[in-house]
Amino acid sequence: MMLSDRHVQIWWADLNSFMPQLAEFRAFLSPDEQERSQRFHFDEHREYFMLARGLLRSLLAQYLKCYPSTIEFTYSQRGKPALSLPQSDLNFNVSHSKNYALYGFALNSPIGVDIETIRPLMDLDGLAKRFFLPSEYQHIQQTPISEQPDTFFRYWTYKEAYLKAMGEGLAGLEQAEIHLTETGAQVSDRAWSLYPLTPPPGTVAAVAIEGHNWQVVQEVVQKQIAVPTPDVP
Structure with a gap:
């Protein structure tokens, strides 16, 4: 797995399909990630968290050519994870x-x-x-009632993707003005690009990235991609 310049690689995963590998993914996690997983009240939420983080480590391991458990993260003040390797130019979310x-x-x-x-x-x-x-709220109000949840979550995902890229929390939702278009959306800060994604039915998703003219490639995580072989150094 390699990335090219000006390419955004998007991976989708149905966590239920990886449930049989829960113990394997749990073993990839750092002590602080395992401690975080124990904060969830319901088993289902705890298991989804461990699977999501285990898959993240598995995908990163493919890009970095290392074993998932050796990856170390740093966290921004708002909790956004990043690779602790200063020489790495790989960004993720x-x-x-x-x-x-x-x-x-x-x-x-x-x-x-x-x-x-x-x-x-x-x-x-x-x-x-x-x-x-106000402009976003007015747009939602003018949308037919049956379509308002879809429009609401379209705004929400664009805003949250942008704020996560910036490393900001939800407190900044009111600061990122989004303009929905026929093909996607624009944010008031023109230095950034927003792209709609093609998510599973019943969901909506978006990606935000600094700069322009990105090619977005979307793929589904397959089991042979998700779990590196043991001989990966």
Whole structure:
């Protein structure tokens, strides 16, 4: 697995299909990741977290040509992970919603991804008014009621992908103005590009990356890609 300049590599995974390998993925995790997994109240959430992180390490190991458990992360003030290897030009980001995981990789440019399950919201209007800018809120209001959840989560994923790429938290949702277009979206900071992704049915997803004219390639994680062979140094 190799990355080319100006290419964004997107990987999709249905975590349920990797459930038989849970013990193997758990063994890849660092002590702090295993401790984080224990904070989840429900077994399902705990298992999805371990699978998502184990798959992340497996994919990174393919790019870096190392074993998954040897990878070390550093974290930004807002909790965004990055490789601790100062010589590495590989940037990545991860998101998961229920049983679906999304991974983004690029060279020399910060990247953010987000996936959300489209679902009814008890107070969609209130949430949109609270977190979105007036132009975005007005757009949602003008959308037919049956389409409002989809429009809401389209805005949300673009915003969160952008803020994750920037290393900011959700407190910045109100600062990133998004303009939805027929082919995707634009953010008010024109130094960044937003791209829609083709996620599993019932979900919406996006990637944000600094710069322009990126080629986005999407693939599904296969088992032979996810788990490196033991002879990888």
